[in-house]
Amino acid sequence: MRAVRLARSREAVLLVAVTLLVGTGGVLSLVGGGGAKVLWAAATVVALGPSVVWVMADLRARRWGADLLAVLALAATLPVGEYLAGGIVALMVATGHVLEAGARRRAGRDLSMLLDRAPSRTHRRTADGLETIGVDEVVAGQAIVVLPGEVVSVDGVLDADGAFDESALTGEPLPVPKRAGATVHSGTVNAGAAVDLVATAAAGESTYAGIVRLAERAVAGTAPVARIADRIAIWFLPVALLMAAAAWLFTGDAVRAVAVLVTATPCPLLLAVPIAVTAGMSRMSRAGVVVKDGAALETLGNVRVLLLDKTGTVSEGRPEVTDVVCAPGMTEERVLALAASVERLSPHVLAAAIVRAAAAAGVPVERAQDVTETPGTGVRGVVDGRRVTVGRLPGERDLPGWARGVLNRGKLDLASVVWVDVDGALTAAFLVRDRVRRDAPRTMKRLREAGIREIRLVTGDRVDNAREVAATLGLDAVTAEVGPAEKVTSAENACRAGVTAFVGDGVNDAPALATADVGVAMGSYGATAATQVADAVILDDRLERLADAVETARRSRTLAVWSAVGGTVLSLGAMAAAASGLLLPVAGAVVQEAIDVVAILNALRALRGRTRRHDPRADELAARFSAEHERLAPARAAIRHAADALADGPTAASDAAVRRANRMVVERLLPHEVAEESELYPVLGAVRTAALSREHAEISRLSRRLGRHLAVAPGRIGADQVDDLRATLYGLDAVLNLHYAQEEEAFFSGKEDR
Numbered sequence: 190m191r192a193v194r195l196a197r198s199r200e201a202v203l204l205v206a207v208t209l210l211v212g213t214g215g216v217l218s219l220v221g222g223g224g225a226k227v228l229w230a231a232a233t234v235v236a237l238g239p240s241v242v243w244v245m246a247d248l249r250a251r252r253w254g255a256d257l258l259a260v261l262a263l264a265a266t267l268p269v270g271e272y273l274a275g276g277i278v279a280l281m282v283a284t285g286h287v288l289e290a291g292a293r294r295r296a297g298r299d300l301s302m303l304l305d306r307a308p309s310r311t312h313r314r315t316a317d318g319l320e321t322i323g324v325d326e327v328v329a330g331q332a333i334v335v336l337p338g339e340v341v342s343v344d345g346v347l348d349a350d351g352a353f354d355e356s357a358l359t360g361e362p363l364p365v366p367k368r369a370g371a372t373v374h375s376g377t378v379n380a381g382a383a384v385d386l387v388a389t390a391a392a393g394e395s396t397y398a399g400i401v402r403l404a405e406r407a408v409a410g411t412a413p414v415a416r417i418a419d420r421i422a423i424w425f426l427p428v429a430l431l432m433a434a435a436a437w438l439f440t441g442d443a444v445r446a447v448a449v450l451v452t453a454t455p456c457p458l459l460l461a462v463p464i465a466v467t468a469g470m471s472r473m474s475r476a477g478v479v480v481k482d483g484a485a486l487e488t489l490g491n492v493r494v495l496l497l498d499k500t501g502t503v504s505e506g507r508p509e510v511t512d513v514v515c516a517p518g519m520t521e522e523r524v525l526a527l528a529a530s531v532e533r534l535s536p537h538v539l540a541a542a543i544v545r546a547a548a549a550a551g552v553p554v555e556r557a558q559d560v561t562e563t564p565g566t567g568v569r570g571v572v573d574g575r576r577v578t579v580g581r582l583p584g585e586r587d588l589p590g591w592a593r594g595v596l597n598r599g600k601l602d603l604a605s606v607v608w609v610d611v612d613g614a615l616t617a618a619f620l621v622r623d624r625v626r627r628d629a630p631r632t633m634k635r636l637r638e639a640g641i642r643e644i645r646l647v648t649g650d651r652v653d654n655a656r657e658v659a660a661t662l663g664l665d666a667v668t669a670e671v672g673p674a675e676k677v678t679s680a681e682n683a684c685r686a687g688v689t690a691f692v693g694d695g696v697n698d699a700p701a702l703a704t705a706d707v708g709v710a711m712g713s714y715g716a717t718a719a720t721q722v723a724d725a726v727i728l729d730d731r732l733e734r735l736a737d738a739v740e741t742a743r744r745s746r747t748l749a750v751w752s753a754v755g756g757t758v759l760s761l762g763a764m765a766a767a768a769s770g771l772l773l774p775v776a777g778a779v780v781q782e783a784i785d786v787v788a789i790l791n792a793l794r795a796l797r798g799r800t801r802r803h804d805p806r807a808d809e810l811a812a813r814f815s816a817e818h819e820r821l822a823p824a825r826a827a828i829r830h831a832a833d834a835l836a837d838g839p840t841a842a843s844d845a846a847v848r849r850a851n852r853m854v855v856e857r858l859l860p861h862e863v864a865e866e867s868e869l870y871p872v873l874g875a876v877r878t879a880a881l882s883r884e885h886a887e888i889s890r891l892s893r894r895l896g897r898h899l900a901v902a903p904g905r906i907g908a909d910q911v912d913d914l915r916a917t918l919y920g921l922d923a924v925l926n927l928h929y930a931q932e933e934e935a936f937f938s939g940k941e942d943r
Contacts, residue, residue: 203239204283207232211276226272233275236282237263257426262450266774268443273775278451308342311335314385324392331388335379338536343375344395345386352381352564354538364538366564366581380537381564421753429453429764436768444774448767452777453760462749465792469745478727478738485724488707489690489739490746494683495641496701498676498693499648499658502711503732504623506694508538510546511604512620513826514595517834517842520849521823522552524617528579528609530555531570535562539607542621543579549819567607578610592618594833603654625658627933628733633662635736639743642687647671647679649697676701692735709735748794756788810869811936817861818929824853825925832918839906847906847914851899854892854921862888865932873936881935884928891921 214228240260247257259282266275311327312319312334319334324342327333332348335341341353352364355377364380367373373386375395429450437446466483469490473480480486500506513521529547532540533554547554557577560570567580588596592608595618599606604620626632633644645666646659655669668679676691680701683689691698691705702708703722710723711730727734763784767777831850834843862885870878894917898910906914 199239200283200287203236204287207236207276207279207283210235211280214273214276226270229272229276230267232279233263233266233272236279240282261430262447262453265447265450277779308340311342327388327392329388329390332385333388334383334385336383337379337381339379341373341375341377341379341386342395343388343392344390345373345388347371347373348385348387350564351379351384352537354378354380382562384564421757425453425757425760428761432764432768440770442770445768445770448772448774448777449764451774452763452767452772452780462753462792464789465745465749465752468793469741469748472745473725473738473741476737476741477731477734478725478741480725480738480742482724485707486742487746487749488688489709489725490742490744491688492690492707492739492742493640493642493687494689495636495644496647496680496683496689496691496705497644497664498691498698499646499650499655500623501694502692503629503646503658503662504625507623508542508605508621509624510542510619511602511622511624512598512829513546513617513823514591514598514620514833515617515830516589516591516615517837517840517846519616521617521826521830522550524609525550525552525823526555527572527575527577527611528607528617528619530557530572531560531568531577532579533557534560535568537562537568539605539621540568540579543607543619546619546822550823551820576612579607582606582608586615589615590837591833594836595620603657623654625661626732628731629662630934632732632736633664635733636739639736639739641739645679645683647676647691647701673697673700677704680704709738748792752788752792755791756784759784759787807869807872807936810872814861814865814869815933815936818933821858821861824850824857825922825929827853828918828922828925832915832922835906835911835915835918839908839911841905844906847895847918848899850918851895854895858925859889859892869936877935881928881931884924884931887924888921888928891917891924895921 210228210232214225214232217228218225237260240263244257244260259278262278263275263282266272266278308324310321311324312321313332314320314334327343333343333345347367347369349369350367351373352366353373354364355374372389375392433446433449433453436449437443463483466486469486470480470483473486480489497503513524515521515524525543525547529544529552532543535541544554555572557570557572560568562568563580567578569576569578571577592615595606598604599620602620602622604622607619607621608615609617609619636644643665644662645668646655646664647668648655649671650669652667652669655667658664659667668675671679676698677700680689680691681704684704684706688707689705690707690709691701692709692711693699693702694711698710699722702710702724707725708723709725709727711727711732725738727738763772763777763780766772766780767774772780827846827850831843831846834840834846837843866882866885870882895914898906898914898917902910
């Protein structure tokens with residue numbers, strides 16, 4: 190980084206020096222003083238030195254581009270005495286390199302965060318307790334201790350049960366329980382109590398060290414990107430040289446050849462392209478996406494294949510309670526209060542999900558007594574005199590019908606099940622999933638519209654979860670249950686098929702991010718290995734920013750190409766005029782400046798986006814109603830619970846569940862829908878909300894039908910009502926799920942505060 194800053198400062202000094210020399214020479218020429226030509230010649234020489242160095246570096250790398258023609262133009266002006274033309278070319282060259290320096294690729298990608306995460310110390314037991322030792326001292330067969338929250342330093346085998354957060358390696362967001370004798374990989378985090386394990390490999394030969402080596406090799410093997418300006422210069426350079434040589438050969442006038450070279454100075458390439466790219470980077474930065482260099486923006490604008498990690502990228506990256514199923518006689522609010530009270534102090538991610546669900550429902554959390562936690566099993570405590578256990582289902586236990594139904598739903602919904610036991614009796618269950626981001630469906634559509642022809646999911650998560658997410662989002666292919674090495678292979682194969690971007694957020698994604706043509710990291714949770722090796726970082730954790738970035742990169746790249754091509758075509762016309770003797774070198778330089786202005790003005794359009802009419806009230810209302818969606822989760826759960834309760838017929842418990850659901854629909858859910866229809870939808874427009882208004886009507890119809898059922902049965906629901914009531918409740922549940930999903934995708938994604 191020090192070398193990069195030094196290089197940028199040298200280019201800035203060069204621009205200042207050339208500007209002063211050319212400007213002072215211009216002043217002297219206007220006032221009639223001598224020395225103007227000397228200053229212009231000095232400016233030419235000052236710019237010629239660094240330009241030769243840049244060209245030699247390009248030639249050693251077996252590439253040539255716009256800089257070579259600039260060097261020839263600078264050198265040609267000196268022997269024929271066209272010093273002003275040389276000074277103007279020098280000024281353009283220096284300006285172009287300063288602009289390019291603002292978007293230059295860093296010489297080496299910084300893997301410091303990846304290395305910093307690797308633990309340098311670990312622990313072993315001694316007669317006096319625990320002794321801290323360096324991880325380099327650990328050898329295979331040695332016993333070590335991993336404390337709660339610590340990163341496992343070496344691969345090993347457990348001596349006792351434990352639970353581990355493997356998201357850094359696999360992307361799986363839920364802690365994985367491990368039995369005694371199971372293998373634990375380095376790089377995972379101990380999510381339970383302190384555990385003993387026996388090392389099976391030294392630190393340098395363990396899993397995490399392998400990830401570091403993969404990332405380093407991927408960075409070292411990344412091919413340089415062919416820039417737009419250089420690709421055009423490949424054919425423009427020989428054409429300019431041939432025209433200059435022909436003008437000299439057929440007229441015998443060397444000044445004409447110099448005029449051709451000066452006119453041919455590829456300033457649309459040296460200036461317009463960097464300006465378009467830099468403007469695009471500026472616009473992306475304002476949208477919450479930081480692009481580390483101009484080459485990355487150019488590449489992102491040409492991406493055809495997109496690889497997506499799942500956990501933390503297209504999904505939220507943290508488990509959330511999606512449903513609460515209660516035993517007869519128990520309510521969701523009471524279950525949430527009991528469970529959250531004992532889970533309140535637990536560091537487990539599932540405990541955090543339950544506590545968040547209670548907070549969203551507005552359920553008060555009580556103080557629990559005698560709380561104990563068993564890793565891999567659950568949490569126990571006493572709440573209001575009742576013994577409450579939250580966690581896994583004991584292996585040997587007869588299940589009531591409602592609990593067997595929960596197990597089936599967990600399998601069908603691909604959800605984890607957390608059980609609540611109160612005073613020795615199963616009372617409720619939480620279905621927990623890592624939800625797909627609200628903005629993911631809309632983002633996929635926008636990416637398709639922007640020209641991405643293939644979108645694939647590449648994840649370490651389970652196959653069934655990955656396929657469900659891919660089907661929901663309409664992705665083209667799924668590669669699941671893969672580690673960092675397989676992700677690198679997927680990126681390499683995709684790069685051979687077309688320009689490829691990889692989007693991820695974890696340590697396990699770092700090698701693939703470095704391997705792809707352009708890597709994009711979700712970086713809202715701070716600096717990680719992913720953000721260090723990526724070419725672009727989404728700062729605010731909204732996947733929709735990826736579509737913003739691709740659209741902006743496409744537009745910036747298009748403007749850069751048109752500016753370069755258009756300017757080059759105009760330059761060819763000016764070169765023909767110079768070869769015919771119609772333009773002298775100074776006049777050619779002035780004409781070239783006019784061409785530059787046209788190309789630059791076109792390139793500056795990259796600062797502006799497509800204007801969209803937007804009512805400022807929409808965001809405020811969307812945020813309000815999005816928050817209400819979260820608070821209405823218990824009401825929606827009550828509808829499903831009532832329908833499930835009717836499976837046992839018209840019992841007292843099912844009657845109470847149906848009446849409770851109707852009460853919550855009338856008091857909480859319908860007022861929300863009415864407010865949306867009257868306040869939000871008029872702001873959004875009738876065309877955008879027509880289908881959703883029709884869904885509101887269906888929600889109201891089913892709600893009225895539910896109310897009529899209860900009105901004709903003031904005492905208890907009759908057996909003849911059960912079938913239609915279940916159909917009504919399940920229908921209402923289905924319409925609400927669809928309706929809320931459509932609203933969140935269309936209007937609410939990205940509007941809520943995070």
